[in-house]
Amino acid sequence: MLDAFHISAGSMQAHQTHVDVIANNLSNANTTGFKKSKVEFEDLMYRELAAAAGTLVRPDLTHPVGLGTTTAAIEKIFSQGEAKGTDRNLDLLIQGKGFFEVLLPDGGAAYSRTGHLQIDAEGLLVNADGYPLNPALQIPADAQDVLVSPEGVVSVLLPERDQPLELGVIELAAFMNPGGLTPMGDNLYAVSGASGDAFYGAPGEDDFGVLAQGFLEASNVSLIEELTNMMVAQRGYEMGAKVIQAADEMLGIINNLRR
Structure with a gap:
């Protein structure tokens, strides 16, 4: 359960970086010779869960669970401007x-x-x-x-x-x-x-x-593309926050069962 908090927090931080890059692109939309930046993400390490006991489970079956995402690179795009x-x-x-x-x-x-x-x-x-x-x-x-x-x-x-x-x-x-x-x-x-x-x-x-x-x-920033990316990044940030909220509610249910 605690992994969900850390995974979602990392996702929110990655999407915040994405929004920051988009904001910089938009702020330089009229800057002569400016080249837009693009964020690349990558998944983090995986943790293998122990296989469930039972005769029907293959002993070599693994259960890798990912531990979230991070910003891999922020790359400049040198396409020709107008x-x-x-x-x-x-x-x-x-x-x-x-x-x-x-x-x-x-x-x-x-x-x-x-x-x-x-x-x-x-x-x-x-x-x-x-x-x-x-x-x-x-x-x-x-x-x-x-x-x-x-x-x-x-x-x-x-x-x-x-x-x-x-x-x-x-x-x-x-x-x-x-x-x-x-x-x-x-x-x-x-x-x-x-x-x-x-x-x-x-x-x-x-x-x-x-x-x-x-x-x-002129700058090679496309306003339509950046605004679309901003909406996608915002939704990703919101989903991370909702996962944290859901994990917190589930943890609260478990705590109440012990009373």
């Missing part, structure tokens, strides 16, 4: 599996799908938080316009030139298992043992994807 036109020449959309690599203040690298770029005081292309792209690209102070081709070639228009001046190429990073990346906040991800090390290439190569200038990637 393209949103911005008419801003420093907004870049990755159409494919690639990531922008940026350098953090401590010298480490982080990865992002958000291409809302800016030019800092030194002329470097940086993300919205001021972290420069890697490899670095410096825009001349007198540049009249910045052009980015689908293959990542960055060019600028200068007053004294009739033709655009090519500055370099925006490289993209990719991973064998992007779902294993560790979220850092600010739409940034860090390498983990599950994701594997980053490998690099220019846009248009292999599965890195191509760039679209003047567009940003």
